[in-house]
Structures are given as structure tokens and as C-alpha cells.
Amino acid sequence: MICVMPTTLPPVRLEPLRTACSDCNLRELCLPVGLNPVDMEKLDGLMSQRKVVPRGESLFRATEPFHALYAVRTGFFKTCLTSEDGRVQVTGFQMAGELLGLDGIASGHHSVDAEALEDSSVCVLPYHDLEHLARDFGALQTQLHRIMSREIVRDHGVMMLLGSMRAEERVAAFLLNLTQRLRARGYSATELVLRMTREEIGSYLGLKLETVSRTFSKFQDEGILEVKQRQITVLDLDALQRLVSSAAC
Amino acid sequence: MICVMPTTLPPVRLEPLRTACSDCNLRELCLPVGLNPVDMEKLDGLMSQRKVVPRGESLFRATEPFHALYAVRTGFFKTCLTSEDGRVQVTGFQMAGELLGLDGIASGHHSVDAEALEDSSVCVLPYHDLEHLARDFGALQTQLHRIMSREIVRDHGVMMLLGSMRAEERVAAFLLNLTQRLRARGYSATELVLRMTREEIGSYLGLKLETVSRTFSKFQDEGILEVKQRQITVLDLDALQRLVSSAAC
DNA sequence: CGTCTCCTTGAGGTTGGTCAAACCAGGTGG
DNA sequence: CCACCTGGTTTGACCAACCTCAAGGAGACG
Numbered sequence: 001m002i003c004v005m006p007t008t009l010p011p012v013r014l015e016p017l018r019t020a021c022s023d024c025n026l027r028e029l030c031l032p033v034g035l036n037p038v039d040m041e042k043l044d045g046l047m048s049q050r051k052v053v054p055r056g057e058s059l060f061r062a063t064e065p066f067h068a069l070y071a072v073r074t075g076f077f078k079t080c081l082t083s084e085d086g087r088v089q090v091t092g093f094q095m096a097g098e099l100l101g102l103d104g105i106a107s108g109h110h111s112v113d114a115e116a117l118e119d120s121s122v123c124v125l126p127y128h129d130l131e132h133l134a135r136d137f138g139a140l141q142t143q144l145h146r147i148m149s150r151e152i153v154r155d156h157g158v159m160m161l162l163g164s165m166r167a168e169e170r171v172a173a174f175l176l177n178l179t180q181r182l183r184a185r186g187y188s189a190t191e192l193v194l195r196m197t198r199e200e201i202g203s204y205l206g207l208k209l210e211t212v213s214r215t216f217s218k219f220q221d222e223g224i225l226e227v228k229q230r231q232i233t234v235l236d237l238d239a240l241q242r243l244v245s246s247a248a249c
Numbered sequence: 250m251i252c253v254m255p256t257t258l259p260p261v262r263l264e265p266l267r268t269a270c271s272d273c274n275l276r277e278l279c280l281p282v283g284l285n286p287v288d289m290e291k292l293d294g295l296m297s298q299r300k301v302v303p304r305g306e307s308l309f310r311a312t313e314p315f316h317a318l319y320a321v322r323t324g325f326f327k328t329c330l331t332s333e334d335g336r337v338q339v340t341g342f343q344m345a346g347e348l349l350g351l352d353g354i355a356s357g358h359h360s361v362d363a364e365a366l367e368d369s370s371v372c373v374l375p376y377h378d379l380e381h382l383a384r385d386f387g388a389l390q391t392q393l394h395r396i397m398s399r400e401i402v403r404d405h406g407v408m409m410l411l412g413s414m415r416a417e418e419r420v421a422a423f424l425l426n427l428t429q430r431l432r433a434r435g436y437s438a439t440e441l442v443l444r445m446t447r448e449e450i451g452s453y454l455g456l457k458l459e460t461v462s463r464t465f466s467k468f469q470d471e472g473i474l475e476v477k478q479r480q481i482t483v484l485d486l487d488a489l490q491r492l493v494s495s496a497a498c
Numbered sequence: 499c500g501t502c503t504c505c506t507t508g509a510g511g512t513t514g515g516t517c518a519a520a521c522c523a524g525g526t527g528g
Numbered sequence: 529c530c531a532c533c534t535g536g537t538t539t540g541a542c543c544a545a546c547c548t549c550a551a552g553g554a555g556a557c558g
Contacts, residue, residue, distance in 0.1 A: 081405050084494045089409040103405065105398035112405065131391065135384055142380065148397040149354035155404035156330050156352065156361065160338040162411035163455035167546070197504065206412035208547055213506055229505070229554080245333045416514065446536065457515055462538055478523075478537075 020044040021123075029097030029184065030071050031125070031147065035139050043140065046133055049124045053077075053116040059100060061113045066104030068126045072096050075120020076195040079103075079112040080203075090204040092154075093117075093178075093196065096185055101127075102151055117195040162206045165244075170205040171215040172243035175225075179234060190237070194230040269293040270372075278346030278433065279320050280374070280396065284388050292389065295382055298373045302326075302365040308349060310362045315353030317375045321345050324369020325444040328352075328361040329452075339453040341403075342366075342427075342445065345434055350376075351400055366444040411455045414493075419454040420464040421492035424474075428483060439486070443479040 021032045022040045032040050050073065053059050059070060062082060077094040091112055094100055104110040105127065134141035161170055183189040194201070198209040198216075205212070216232075219225040224240060226233040234240065270281045271289045281289050299322065302308050308319060311331060326343040340361055343349055353359040354376065383390035410419055432438040443450070447458040447465075454461070465481075468474040473489060475482040483489065 081409050083409055083413075087409070087413050089405075089412045091405045091408050102398055103402050105394050106396075106402050107399075111402050131387070131394070135387055135390060138380070138384055141384060141390070144394075145354050145380070145397070148394070148401065149351055150356075151401050152397065152404065153352050153355050153360050155401065155408070156338075156340045159340050159404070159407055159411060160330050160332055160336070162408060163338045163452065164332075164336050198506095199504085203412065209505080210507085210548085211546060214546095217506070447538095448536085458537080459516085459539085460514055463514090466538070 021047065024073075026071075026073065026097040031099065031140075031143060034143055039137055039139050042133060042137065046125065046129050047123050048126060050121055051124055052119070052121045055116055055118050055120075057116055059114040059116065059120075059122060060104075060110050062110050064110050066101065066107075066109050066127065068101065068124050069130065070100040070114075070122040070124060072098050072100065073121045073123055076117045077114050077120060078117055078196060078200060078204075079114050081112050088203060090196075090200050091158075093204070095181060099147055099151075102148055117200075167205075167207055167211050167215055168218070169243055169246070170207065171201075171212060171219070172240045174201065174205055175232070175234065176237075176240050176244060179237070190234045192232050192234075194232060270296065273322075275320075275322070275346040280348065280389075280392060283392060288386055288388050291382060291386065295374065295378050296372050297375060299370055300373055301368070301370045304365055304367050304369075306365055308363040308365065308369075308371060309353075309359050311359050313359050315350065315356075315358050315376065317350065317373050318379065319349040319363075319371040319373060321347050321349065322370045322372055324371075325366045326363050326369060327366055327445060327449060327453075328363050330361050337452060339445075339449050341407075342453070344430060348396055348400075351397055366449075416454075416456055416460050416464055417467070418493055418495070419456065420450075420461060420468070421489045423450065423454055424481070424483065425486075425489050425493060428486070439483040441481050441483070443481060 020041075021027055021030070021035075021043045022037060024030065024032075027033070027040070032043055035043065051059070051070070053075070059077065060066075072094050074096060077100060078090050079092045079094065079100070081089045081091050083089070094114075100114050100122065101110065103112055130140075130144070134144055161173055165173065178192060178194075179189040182192055198212045201207075202209045202212045207215075216225065216227045220227045222239070224234070224236045226235060269290075270276055270279070270284075270292045271286060273279065273281075276282070276289070281292055284292065300308070300319070302324070308326065309315075321343050323345060326349060327339050328341045328343070328349065330338045330340050332338070343363075349363050349371065350359065352361055379389075379393070383393055410422055414422065427441060428438040431441055447461045450456075451458045451461045456464075465474065465476045469476045471488070473483075473485045475484060
């Protein structure tokens with residue numbers, strides 16, 4: 001179970017202390033995957049600071065100039081794209097070990113808002129330095145490319161979800177994805193606390209919040225889930241799996 | 250008007266001749282953007298071959314090992330993601346100057362099929378060499394990162410489209426996007442020939458082919474388009490623009 | 499204990515999907 | 529040259545999934 005939701009914290013605060021990748025318990029999930037200890041020390045030198053982002057605050061906003069990538073250290077984020085006419089689309093949810101800000105490289109300014117859904121902290125990776133460092137040692141370059149490519153592959157998966165799945169399938173896929181990512185981080189794959197509202201889930205899945213709510217209720221009636229507000233217990237993982245990979249009728 | 254659709258060509262054929270980036274009329278759109286002549290010559294050395302892909306053939310298929318990126322030289326491609334249960338989602342359409350294969354970097358094997366929608370040719374960029382070269386000169390590295398980031402931003406735009414636009418808005422956005430890309434390549438922004446079927450458009454936009462067809466007809470009735478099968482004339486570009494940026498009712 | 503935000507549930511409406519028939523253009527073969 | 533076939537497209541009638549609108553409930557917090 002992921003928890004921790006303290007209520008008062010100063011707004012975006014810089015931590016002077018250096019947090020080394022080589023010591024980080026996320027090093028098998030995060031940017032340093034596959035780096036040897038020597039290389040990792042070089043990466044440590046790059047990471048100038050940590051940043052704390054309280055729940056509800058933004059790490060960065062669309063149109064702001066892009067300077068750095070951010071690795072989620074603790075907490076949970078969402079990224080939102082806002083269209084000219086004001087429509088908002090949640091493009092992703094990020095948890096520990098995942099990178100934020102890749103969209104900013106293209107144009108030099110961010111294209112989405114990144115907001116903390118619970119009190120969070122990130123490692124700041126100044127992009128200029130990172131790019132320079134990647135030039136000097138290839139393992140980091142390779143890893144950076146992999147991460148960007150993985151994001152592209154993930155996005156294609158979301159297109160599939162939005163383009164050709166029905167509501168129940170989308171919700172099932174969403175829950176399965178969450179459980180998998182939580183399990184990779186050592187959390188229970190069956191007990192989860194949603195950090196986002198029904199509306200945010202709906203935005204991500206291309207559904208209205210009422211439809212998300214109804215689908216949760218339906219899954220509960222069918223014995224697949226137990227839903228208590230944001231506290232979800234997965235009772236039948238196989239049923240979820242069957243839902244997402246059920247041939248299109 | 251884009252044309253050229255010869256009917257007989259041998260299957261995927263390698264061209265021995267070196268086609269230099271420095272001579273290419275796509276160099277302002279493609280990978281070499283922003284490289285100086287000296288750097289561009291280094292890139293020329295990398296590009297070992299061109300490949301011809303006849304209409305209907307695949308450049309690569311999902312699950313095949315990933316070795317190279319491909320820059321579209323002439324022609325038109327689609328990329329398709331197939332889910333476990335056999336559903337197919339078109340994830341993009343690529344025209345001259347655009348890169349194919351970025352999704353393969355993550356896992357070392359391709360995750361989508363890339364199929365030529367007309368007789369096409371591509372430049373082959375062996376990825377290992379490209380990565381190595383990028384290490385040696387930073388402008389190429391920067392450019393590669395920009396292109397990957399741009400793909401991520403594009404994907405987010407598609408999520409917005411799939412997640413929160415109605416059928417007419419999706420079709421309008423699709424057409425606008427096409428005209429913009431064609432214009433950037435020196436083609437007319439009002440006369441276009443669709444290289445893909447209604448079904449492929451529908452798959453990309455998360456709609457059924459009948460809905461795409463009906464929407465085209467509706468636009469024609471409203472004097473926004475003239476539709477003759479795949480030959481489209483845009484009569485009212487502003488109307489299309491208004492449709493995509495119309496506040497959610 | 500009132501307020502606020504978020505969630506649930508119901509009733510009814512709309513958009514886009516489904517199914518089916520016909521059309522059209524291009525290619526093939528008699 | 530025409531008949532025919534094929535793949536793609538158009539159109540109509542009907543239907544269902546999801547949305548909209550609305551009311552009420554649960555929990556957190558001052």
C-alpha cells in the first residue's frame with residue numbers, strides 16, 4: 001500500500017543535499033539502469049539538486065522554458081496537455097523512477113503541465129549537462145535513448161487504448177498497468193490507493209468521470225474489485241487481464 | 250498535388266548509390282536540420298544505403314529485430330500497432346523527411362509495422378553507427394533528441410484528439426495536419442490526394458470508416474471540402490481551423 | 499456542524515457504431 | 529469493347545455505448 005499524505009509543506013523547496021544515484025533504491029528502475037558503478041558516480045556529479053513539490057503544485061507548466069529533466073523520487077505526478085480552446089487531456093501519470101519533461105526537448109519549452117498528485121520529490125537533471133555527459137559515456141546516451149523510445153512505445157499503447165477499446169477495457173487496462181508498475185516497485189499488486197480523481201482517470205482514458213465511476217461499480221458487482229473511494233482491492237486479476245485482451249467481440 | 254504511382258517495381262530493393270544528405274532537398278526537414286556542411290558530410294558517410302519499398306510492402310514489422318532508423322525519402326507510410334487480441338491501431342502516417350523506427354530503440358525490436366502506402370524509398374540509418382556518430386558531434390545528438398521529443402509531443406496531440414474531440418473535430422484536425430505537412434514540403438495546401446483508405450484514417454482517428462466517410466460528405470455539403478474519392482480540395486481552411494479549436498461546445 | 503470536494507447513481511439523450519445495400523473506379527479477361 | 533470482378537466508398541436505418549444533467553451521499557476539514 002502506498003500511503004503518506006502529510007498536509008503541510010512549504011511550496012517548491014530546493015534541497016541542498018546531494019542524493020547520489022549510486023545510493024538510490026530506484027537505480028534499477030530509473031535513468032541509471034545498466035550503468036556500472038564508475039559511470040553512476042559521474043551521473044551523481046551531475047545531479048545538482050532535489051526538488052520537493054507539494055500536492056497540487058506544479059513541477060513545471062506548459063510554455064515555460066525547458067532546462068531540465070526530472071526523475072520522480074517519491075510521490076506521484078500527472079501531466080496535462082491543454083489545447084488552444086481550453087480542453088485538458090491527461091497524457092500520463094508518473095511514479096517513482098519515471099522521467100518527466102522529455103516533451104520539452106523538442107522546442108525548448110515545456111508542452112505539458114506536470115502536477116504533483118501527492119507530496120512528491122524529484123531529482124533535477126539539468127539537460128545541458130546531461131546531454132554533455134551522455135556524449136562522454138555511451139551507456140548513459142544509450143539509456144537516455146531507450147527511455148525516450150519507451151515513452152513513444154507507451155504513447156502508442158495509449159493510442160490503441162483510446163482508439164479501439166471500450167470503456168470497461170480501458171479501465172481494466174489502466175488498473176492492470178498501475179498494478180504492474182506498483183509491483184515493479186515492491187508494492188502490493190492487489191491493494192492500491194488511487195492518487196487521482198475519477199475525472200483525471202477519465203481524462204486519461206477518454207471517458208467522463210461518471211463512466212469511470214460506473215465501471216468501477218460494475219467491476220465491484222462482478223467481484224473483480226473492491227472499491228472504497230480511492231482504495232482499490234483487486235480480487236480477480238485474471239478477469240482484468242481477460243477484459244483487456246478480449247478479442248474485439 | 251502529390252502524384253507518382255507507378256505500378257510495377259521489384260520488391261524491397263537496395264540501391265547501391267550513396268545519396269548524400271548534403272545534396273538532399275529534404276535536408277531542411279529531415280535529420281540534418283541545423284547541421285553545418287562539415288557535420289553533414291559526416292552524416293553522409295553513415296548512410297550506407299537506400300531502400301525502395303513498393304506500395305503494400307512492409308519496411309519492417311513488429312517483433313523484427315531493430316537495426317536502423319529510416320528516413321522517408323519519397324512516398325508515404327503508415328505505422329500500425331497490433332494488440333494481443335488482434336486489434337489494429339494506425340499510430341501514424343509518415344511522409345518525406347520523417348523518421349521511422351524510433352519505437353524500436355527501447356527494446357531492440359520493432360513494436361509496430363511500417364507499411365508503404367505508395368511506392369516509396371527511404372534512407373537507412375544504421376542505429377549503432379548513428380549513436381556512435383552522435384557521440385562524436387553534439388549537433389547530431391541534439392537533433393536526434395529533438396526528433397524523438399517531437400514524436401512524443403505529437404503523440405500527446407493524438408491523445409488529445411482521441412481522448413476529447415468529436416468525430417468532426419478529429420477529421421478536421423487530421424486534414425489540417427496533412428495540409429500543413431504538405432505545405433512544408435512545397436505542395437499545395439488545398440489540393441491533396443489521400444494515400445490511405447477511409448478505414449486507415451478511421452483507425453488512426455478512433456472512428457469507423459463509415460463515420461469518416463459521412464464526415465467527409467458532411468464537410469462537402471457544407472462547402473468546406475470537395476471530395477472526389479481520395480482527391481480532396483480544401484475550399485474553406487478557416488472553417489476547418491474553427492472546427493478543431495472550437496471550445497468544447 | 500456546515501462547507502467543500504469528490505464520488506455514486508439514475509433518467510434520458512446523442513453520437514457514433516453496426517449492418518446492409520448499392521455505387522464507383524480500375525483492372526481483367528472474354 | 530464490354531461484362532465482370534474487386535476493393536474501396538457512400539448512404540440509410542437502426543441501435544447501443546457513452547454522455548449529459550441532476551440529485552444525493554461520503555469524507556475531510558475548519
